[in-house]
Amino acid sequence: MVESVKDRVVRIVAEQALLEPADISMDQTLEELSIDSMALVEAIFAIEEEFDISVPFNANEPEKSSFDISSVATIVAAVETLVKEQSG
Template sequence: MAQTVREKIIAIIAEQAMLEPSDVTETATLEDLGIDSLGLVESIFAIEEAFDIQVPFNANEPEASEFDISSVAAIIRAVEGLLAEQKV
């Protein structure tokens, strides 16, 4: 069965946080999950690879990025937006 965007992102984040996917909630921040800046960058790379997209993310200034990393749900929405743009 094919995974949804949400399921893939949660799996990537869970792997980075060394948690079970069921332990990752959409309201959690990466900080809540224990993901540091290096883990964030690795998560972004994994998301890019999994979805064959280019994430507009500046690791040196994540707060200035167009890619919202404020919560798991925000990351899901951002990836869905990038995928929708790719189809246009």
């Protein structure tokens, strides 16, 4: 079975949070998962590598980015959008 975008993002987030993917719930915030600013840029890098996409994100103004990091669910949705936009 092909791993879904959601499963792949959750796997990356879980790795940074030092948790198992099964322990991640979609409504959790990065803060709740103890993902700090460094873990966040590592996760974004891992997402870019995993999906071969470019994620627009500047750590100085996260709120201005279209890449919404407010929860695991918003990150999954943002990645799905970017994959669609940047495929082919």
